[in-house]
């Protein structure tokens with residue numbers, strides 16, 4: 001279990017908590033969204049790198 005900073009009030013929130021105990025902000029949803037976006041970005045980068053590798057091999 002780790003503590004994360006609430007993006008709304010800056011307080012410490014457990015990463016297993018659904019919402020910030022201080023301000024009620026839905027931190028879990030917020031960080032799930034961030035993680036999801038990060039995953040998508042990495043996947044996109046990986047695909048682009050694969051494509052570049054393939055193009056280089058052809059030459």
Ligand SMILES: [Zn+2]
Nearest residue numbers: 006009020023
């Ligand atoms: Zn908060």
